[in-house]
Amino acid sequence: MFGWLKGKQVAEPPPERSTSLPGEVIWRDGTTLPIPDWERHDWPDATDGAKLHAYANGLAAAWVDALGTQLHSGYRRDESASFMLLSALEPRPARALLDYLERSLRRVLTTLPGIASDEGHGKTVVLVLDDEDSYYQYIAHYGSGSDEPEAFSGGMFIDWGYGHFVFAQGPFEQMEPVVVHELTHCLVRHLPIPAWLNEGLAVNTERRFSPSRPRYTAAELAFLFGRFWNADTIQEFWTGKSFLRADDGQPLSYELARLLVQLLDKDYDRLARFCGQALREDAGEAAARAVLGAGLEELAGIVLGPGEWRPQPVLWSSGTEKGQFRPEGDARMTACRATPNP
Incomplete structure (x- = not known):
């Protein structure tokens, strides 16, 4: 070794x-x-x-x-x-x-x-x-x-x-x-960004530094996206819950997050402004309209095609995830290292 x-x-x-x-x-x-x-x-x-x-x-x-x-x-x-x-x-x-x-x-x-x-x-x-x-x-x-x-x-x-x-x-x-x-x-822990944005940033940075063989071909991904994503599962994606699934929904969530962040990264300054405003509570919808001039439904539609992709927080009775799907305790400090609570 x-x-x-x-x-x-x-x-x-x-x-x-x-x-x-x-x-x-x-x-x-x-x-x-x-x-x-x-x-x-x-x-x-x-x-x-x-x-x-x-x-x-x-x-x-x-x-x-x-x-x-x-x-x-x-x-x-x-x-x-x-x-x-x-x-x-x-x-x-x-x-x-x-x-x-x-x-x-x-x-x-x-x-x-x-x-x-x-x-x-x-x-x-x-x-x-x-x-x-x-x-x-x-x-x-x-x-x-x-x-x-x-x-x-x-x-x-x-x-x-x-x-x-x-x-x-x-x-x-x-x-x-x-x-x-x-x-x-x-x-990126200091940002209150939604799970899909958090994971999309991490996956794209990982692949930039450590390129690896894609899990799916473009044709396979298109087929799996078409079979899995619908008006119900997309709400799981916006809340971050789909990243915790035990089926194909988990890797497909990472793939969708990766592609959405790649689209945003075509204009990095706009991506940075979006990250500075995006909130978990609405999956970044308000920030998308303010910074991108369009909602997340339009962004998702570029990857998934026509469909009911708009985030609907009124349906999110189980709350949202923050991404970086790792164990947490009650005593959290908002830093990579240590920041004492006030």
Whole structure:
């Protein structure tokens, strides 16, 4: 594994590691692995950014160290300028992964200017767990409602407390697109955008950086779209519920989101303005009319053909999803990293 490292240039280790604050950590009750109770900590004044950053890094380091110790002695904390990595990787592949994370961060921010934002305090934590049992044991603490959540992906961005990534260790070629996809979710977390827009941005950014063979041919996709999408299922799409289906509706939702965002991306400035105004409550309908000069029915019609595609929030009795379909808890902070609640 990780034979791809031969001949690669990797970044030099950072000169300093974050200082752990084990004496100040308040741990969450009822867990099988150490997870801080982020809301119970006495955060520094929000106006002192440097002190907040140091405090967040110290808590994150204590958490990562405690987690690694409980998993097994082979885990180690490594750091770069923006990331804190817990893994059982050898030093060289760990450094290469950190280097890739730094480059991906810069690329996503550059690719999505005015949309993506690296806000928050403290380094972004990345957990690479070396077996599926540890992976599922960890993510079970965040209540996905599934017996085997996200088994196909092997990775997720957890938007709870101190937002962080967790991956099941695998060949870099498998981890690379997951890293980019989840990092995109992390960097648009500050926007109250609908699920389809959130996922469409992540899928298109992932495919831009890590091109892969399409799941469907154009003819297959047209046939499946025609068979699946109708006046009822399109409402599931606008609410984000169709992304949670256990049938073909799930991959077809990702494909439709990808194509709609591709259409919007033909005028990037307009896409950025749309992302700045789109709200989950109406799937972005008001923003579409204000920014695009047409409703989402017209946008969907370009891909799906004529049909009853207009979002109808009056029918959404079960609410809406925000995208980045990952486990959540009650103590959320609106950042990639840590932002203390006021």
